[in-house]
Amino acid sequence: MSDSFSVSYSVDNAQSPGPSDPPQNDSPLVAFATCDLVPVNNELLLMISRETGRQQMIASQVVEALKTCVQFQTVDHHTSRLCSSRPELKDQEAVVRQTLLQLTDSGFLTKAATIRDRLDADVPVELAPTRVFVITCDRPDQLQRLLESMLRSAGLSNYEALYLIDDSKELENRERNQAVVEWFNSSSAIDMHYLGEAEQTDLLNRLVRDLPTHEEGIRFLIDADRWRGCATYGRARTLALMHSMGRRLIVLDDDILCQAVLPAVPEEGVFIGSNGVREASFFSDRESLMSAGALHEKSPLELHDEHLGRRLGDSLELLGGGSIPVDWFVDGNAAMASVWSAESKILVTQCGAWGDPGTGDSHWILNLSGHSISRLLTASNGMAEAVENRHVWLGSPRYAIMKVAFMSQMTGLDNTELLPPYFTAYRGEDLLFASLVEALHPQGAVLECGFSVPHLPENRKVKSLKEPMASAGGVGLFAAYLTNQIDYTDASSAEERIRMIVADLRRLATKSDPDMLLDYRREVAKSHSMLLNKITKQQASTKDFNSANWQGYLRRGVSELQAALQKEWSPKDIREVPDNKSLEEVCDGFRKMLLGYASALDAWPSIRKHLFESQ
Numbered sequence: 001m002s003d004s005f006s007v008s009y010s011v012d013n014a015q016s017p018g019p020s021d022p023p024q025n026d027s028p029l030v031a032f033a034t035c036d037l038v039p040v041n042n043e044l045l046l047m048i049s050r051e052t053g054r055q056q057m058i059a060s061q062v063v064e065a066l067k068t069c070v071q072f073q074t075v076d077h078h079t080s081r082l083c084s085s086r087p088e089l090k091d092q093e094a095v096v097r098q099t100l101l102q103l104t105d106s107g108f109l110t111k112a113a114t115i116r117d118r119l120d121a122d123v124p125v126e127l128a129p130t131r132v133f134v135i136t137c138d139r140p141d142q143l144q145r146l147l148e149s150m151l152r153s154a155g156l157s158n159y160e161a162l163y164l165i166d167d168s169k170e171l172e173n174r175e176r177n178q179a180v181v182e183w184f185n186s187s188s189a190i191d192m193h194y195l196g197e198a199e200q201t202d203l204l205n206r207l208v209r210d211l212p213t214h215e216e217g218i219r220f221l222i223d224a225d226r227w228r229g230c231a232t233y234g235r236a237r238t239l240a241l242m243h244s245m246g247r248r249l250i251v252l253d254d255d256i257l258c259q260a261v262l263p264a265v266p267e268e269g270v271f272i273g274s275n276g277v278r279e280a281s282f283f284s285d286r287e288s289l290m291s292a293g294a295l296h297e298k299s300p301l302e303l304h305d306e307h308l309g310r311r312l313g314d315s316l317e318l319l320g321g322g323s324i325p326v327d328w329f330v331d332g333n334a335a336m337a338s339v340w341s342a343e344s345k346i347l348v349t350q351c352g353a354w355g356d357p358g359t360g361d362s363h364w365i366l367n368l369s370g371h372s373i374s375r376l377l378t379a380s381n382g383m384a385e386a387v388e389n390r391h392v393w394l395g396s397p398r399y400a401i402m403k404v405a406f407m408s409q410m411t412g413l414d415n416t417e418l419l420p421p422y423f424t425a426y427r428g429e430d431l432l433f434a435s436l437v438e439a440l441h442p443q444g445a446v447l448e449c450g451f452s453v454p455h456l457p458e459n460r461k462v463k464s465l466k467e468p469m470a471s472a473g474g475v476g477l478f479a480a481y482l483t484n485q486i487d488y489t490d491a492s493s494a495e496e497r498i499r500m501i502v503a504d505l506r507r508l509a510t511k512s513d514p515d516m517l518l519d520y521r522r523e524v525a526k527s528h529s530m531l532l533n534k535i536t537k538q539q540a541s542t543k544d545f546n547s548a549n550w551q552g553y554l555r556r557g558v559s560e561l562q563a564a565l566q567k568e569w570s571p572k573d574i575r576e577v578p579d580n581k582s583l584e585e586v587c588d589g590f591r592k593m594l595l596g597y598a599s600a601l602d603a604w605p606s607i608r609k610h611l612f613e614s615q
Contacts, residue, residue: 027074029112029326030104031334032066050489051114051338052107062099065089072112072273072329072337075100110338112329119313120324121342127309128247128416129160132301133240134192136254137167140176142458147184147192149257153299162192163243165200167236200224200239210610217603220424220596227425230576234422234429241422244415245612248308250301250349253409257454260296260303261354264393265371266450270319271400273332277448278352280365280372281393282379282386286355286456289391293354293454300410300453304349308412312344312401312445319399336403339443339488347417347437347444350408352395352452358407360427362387362463364394366534366557370541377547384465384549393452400448404483405434409455417441418494421604423597426576428475435479439486439501440494469535469557470528470564472573477523498601505598513587517571524569532561 038046045063048055065086069078079097083089089096103109136143143164150156164181168174174196181194200222207218219226221238240251252258264281271277283289296303307315316324329337357364365376365387379386386392405411407430413419420436423429437444482501492500511519535557542550571577571586581589 027076028104029072029074029329030069030078030100030109031072031112032069032108033110033334034338035108037063047108049107051110054107056106056108061088066103066109069100069109070334072332072334075104110334112332112334112337113326115334115337115340116324116326116329118341119316119344121313123311123313123342125309125311125314125345128414130158130248130250130305130308131161131163131244132156132159132250132252133163133165133243134252134254135165135167135236135240136177137236138170138173139254139458140168140173140180142255142456143177144180144183146252146254146256146258147180149259151184151187153258153301155299155302157189158305159190159301160247162188162190163240164192164194165236165239166194166196167232195239195243197224203239203242207607207610211603211606214599214603214606216596217599217601218607220600221421221603222424230425231427232425233427234433235424237429237433238421238424241413241415241419242607242611243615244413245608245615246416248305248412248414248416250304250308250410250412253455255356255455255457256409257456258300259454260298260300260351260451261293261393261454262296262451263352263395263397264292265397267397269325269398270316270328271332271396271398272316272328273334273337274400274402277396277400277402278367278394279397280357280368281375283391283393284379284381284386285389286391289355289393290454293393296451300351300449300451303449303451304351304410304412307346307447307449308349309414309416310346311342312340312346313342315346315447316401339403340445341443344443344445345414345417345441346447347414347419347441348405348434348446349412349449350405350446351410351449352393353409353455354393354395354452355455356390356457356460357392357394358409358455359463361467362465363467363469363557366469366531366538370545373538373542373545373550377545377550382549383547383553387465388462390460390463395452396448396450399450402446402448403444404438405446406430410453417444418498418605418608420498421600423475424600426475428479431476431479432482435482436501439482440497442486442488442490465553469531469560472569472571472575473520473524473527474574474576477520477527480527481523495605498605502598502602505594505601509591509594509598513584516587516590517583520571521569525565528561528564532558532565535561 034049034051036048036050038048040046040057043060044057045060046055047058047063065082068082075097078100079093082096083093100109104111134143134146156162164177166174166177168177178194178196181192185191204218204222208215211218222235224232227235237251240249265279283292306318313324365373368376376386377383381389418440420433420440423432535554539554570583571590572581572583577586
């Protein structure tokens with residue numbers, strides 16, 4: 001067995017470590033992340049390190065083992081895991097360990113210390129002023145509750161401006177919201193600007209007048225009449241971006257409280273390099289939920305503002321009291337971390353939820369770790385009720401640095417950089433925005449803050465665990481497609497990248513109906529395959545949990561996803577598509593969406609420049 005895991009150094013181009021290379025620890029923190037692999041034959045591949053430029057022939061069996069070492073761990077940890085999980089490596093610990101150390105010394109395994117040192121550089125940045133935006137839609141009572149909590153938060157005058165963006169559809173609610181803002185301003189140290197229907201229409205008309213060549217893109221983004229009858233989740237957020245060009249902004253949903261709640265299960269340190277960082281705890285009712293929450297001494301606005309727009313290394317040093325411990329990289333995805341540099345910035349800050357998790361269904365529990373699932377299965381009110389009553393903590397037990405943002409009821413955005421506009425309507429606008437931020441700024445970073453905000457929507461619809469796990473997709477499918485197209489070696493500017501995305505959207509719109517339908521089915525199948533893989537991993541990792549309910553839930557998921565992969569899905573299955581639409585009409589609608597958003601992205605740099613100069 002040892003011969004099958006040996007590494008040949010006889011290739012002419014292979015290089016040994018030079019005399020200036022630093023000495024290695026006995027078991028450094030390493031991962032396999034930055035190598036290109038070129039097949040030579042069935043037994044050999046050429047491995048080329050993008051980090052060091054070195055290359056070397058290596059056995060394919062070795063490569064298959066290395067592909068499981070993509071998270072930072074010590075050489076000893078990788079060795080133990082490989083030898084216990086791969087039958088061909090049983091009792092080969094010494095050989096495996098020596099091979100991993102050789103690959104590390106030769107520059108084919110990425111060292112966490114190398115990335116830490118690259119980030120630990122003094123690249124100062126002057127932080128722009130911050131504006132705070134509250135977004136509301138037909139919930140005046142919850143809006144008043146939020147503004148009352150904001151008045152109890154110290155330091156509102158530290159922000160350049162406060163805004164309420166009113167996306168309410170009912171006139172009565174718009175009038176009540178305006179009255180709430182007037183009441184708030186009578187007590188606040190800084191006034192809140194009300195941006196209602198009249199103010200939004202005025203902005204639309206001014207932009208169309210001043211940028212007539214971009215009228216189509218402008219109307220796609222913020223013309224309320226174009227989206228009448230639709231849930232315009234993204235439109236209000238785009239309006240927030242438009243009113244904060246060249247600044248930082250913090251966006252609050254109207255059904256939260258302006259409080260920072262400490263994690264239910266706190267951990268020390270910072271987690272670097274992964275998106276799977278959120279944990280959960282479950283409470284029987286709102287009273288026990290709220291009584292269990294310990295408040296941070298600072299407001300959530302201040303905690304977002306501390307890091308938003310900072311260089312990544314500066315933010316990490318602030319969190320670490322002046323240093324960046326290398327053990328913060330443990331379990332982090334090395335491929336993610338490898339793209340960061342001293343120039344990387346915190347473009348998005350987000351936080352967890354204390355109360356309703358804000359998810360579209362109850363199947364978010366499939367993303368949880370074993371510790372959180374254990375807490376779910378021991379909940380006093382049972383598994384189903386614990387999930388469906390939506391009295392939970394869902395957040396990070398510590399601060400975490402990641403690559404792609406996800407849902408947050410309070411979000412910070414660094415609008416000094418070219419951030420994209422949100423897709424105007426329908427669910428999934430947050431996923432698409434996050435994918436576009438990553439596409440425009442592949443070296444950027446997202447900070448998941450180690451606190452949550454109370455998220456307490458009223459009149460919530462029960463989201464049952466019995467609902468299907470397989471869905472027909474929506475805007476999120478294009479977000480996944482876009483993320484898969486990102487080339488992290490492309491040094492194009494954000495302006496060049498947005499032009500390439502515009503061209504790709506317009507190219508997709510030229511496809512025939514049959515090709516468009518097949519592309520849709522391919523992306524749906526990918527999403528179902530990924531979910532099936534996630535469920536089977538949960539089966540393996542929680543097989544020893546003594547819960548018939550949990551194992552039955554997972555078996556049901558496997559059955560549903562296997563059936564979904566056999567089904568010929570149609571875009572008519574998408575929830576937002578009216579039943580009376582023909583397939584031809586649906587495809588034509590897709591084209592209009594693609595071309596409309598392409599026009600919006602094409603117009604966006606000009607819109608940004610014009611608004612920046614006029615604010």
